[in-house]
Amino acid sequence: MASFSYFDFQMKSKVNHFRRFPTELLFWCLAIVAILMIDPHSQTHFSICPLDILGIDWCPGCGLGRSMKLFATGEFLASFEMHPLGGIAWLIIAFRISELVKLLKTTSNYG
């Protein structure tokens, strides 16, 4: 019995260690902050897209960030023209963040 409780203690400290880094939650929150800081009307823009760095001009995801920014500022038509998924992406990401927060609450209360 004593060895089991020691095992439990070890597991718990390991689990807690992992729980401190909600990587995905952090990623989505940083992504939203970055998107809200985009200026969608400038001609040349700074891009962290790996394809752009490799020198390929177009990919299916191009303009999604600018589209989301335009959607947030209320220019829905321009947003749809930039990338049709802009508005839907807001919905999906908001849902995902709420799921991740719920998960954080349930897992940190167990065991």
Added chain:
Amino acid sequence: MANVLKHLPELEGMELGYIQGILKNMDDEQANLFAQVYRARRKDSQMVLILALLGFFGFAGLHRFILGQIGLGILYFFTVGLCFIGTIVDLVNYKSLAYEYNIKVAHETLSVMSNGMGQTFSQEKEQNDKNDEA
């Protein structure tokens, strides 16, 4: 008290600790049933990793689909994994994605077991009675 290493030896890390917390309150028979159902339903983190890697060949977001996140799956698929950035992030935390899905499955299994347990036992008893008569 059932030991997780005896029933589900393939688990590791966070999942191992979590399932041990669940199995703590079970006897060996219950734990056996739980292990059978859970093993059939859980997703291996290696599968998530491989499907996420497919994102570099143009089929992004397949791991999100099999983890039941259809919305994000569609978003990833039509934007090549948010221009590869989403794919790279998922390669980093593929383990927590699988873990998240697996604890959901564990809770599902637990609730199904607590609903169906009485029935299963009564059926078994009937079977035993019939065997006794024969």
